[in-house]
Amino acid sequence: MNPKDFVIGLKTAVIDENIMIHKDLFSSTSMSDATDEYWKRAIALFNSIPAEQRNVFLEVIRQIMVDTTSNILGIMDGVNTIDGANDDFSLTYGKDGNNLTGDLQGLFLTEVGKT
Numbered sequence: 001m002n003p004k005d006f007v008i009g010l011k012t013a014v015i016d017e018n019i020m021i022h023k024d025l026f027s028s029t030s031m032s033d034a035t036d037e038y039w040k041r042a043i044a045l046f047n048s049i050p051a052e053q054r055n056v057f058l059e060v061i062r063q064i065m066v067d068t069t070s071n072i073l074g075i076m077d078g079v080n081t082i083d084g085a086n087d088d089f090s091l092t093y094g095k096d097g098n099n100l101t102g103d104l105q106g107l108f109l110t111e112v113g114k115t
Contacts, residue, residue, distance in 0.1 A: 001093045003100045007073070007108040014069055015112065019062045026058070066112050073104040080105075 001009075025039075026046045034040045049057055074080035076089045078101075091100045 001098070001100070003102060003104055004107055006093065006100050007104055007111055010069065010073075011108065011111045015062065015065050018065060019058065022061055023058055026054070066109075070105055070109055070112075073108050076101050077103060077105050 026043065029039065029043055031040060031043055031047075034043055046054065046057060071080055075082055075085075076091050078088055089101065091104070092098060093100055
């Protein structure tokens with residue numbers, strides 16, 4: 001796996017698949033079916049939004065996923081920092097330890113921009 005394949009897979013698994021799960025959960029879960037207090041409040045909020053604004057709500061959730069993933073990749077790349085982390089991070093893949101770190105954030109944002 002190379003860095004581009006990694007970010008494409010990450011975008012698919014973290015952004016695309018999760019937003020579809022959220023859309024389905026918000027659209028098909030009734031208040032009486034929700035057992036978790038967080039989901040009850042979230043479903044109540046979603047149901048209180050006018051139908052034409054629900055897509056905007058889901059777009060906001062998607063953007064939060066994108067921003068969070070981008071920030072984590074930026075930390076891996078050394079572009080963003082964590083207080084107290086003084087050494088470089090490294091992300092490797094496979095038995096041979098292929099280095100994936102470098103421009104993951106940029107590659108990811110490019111892939112996200114395509115959709």
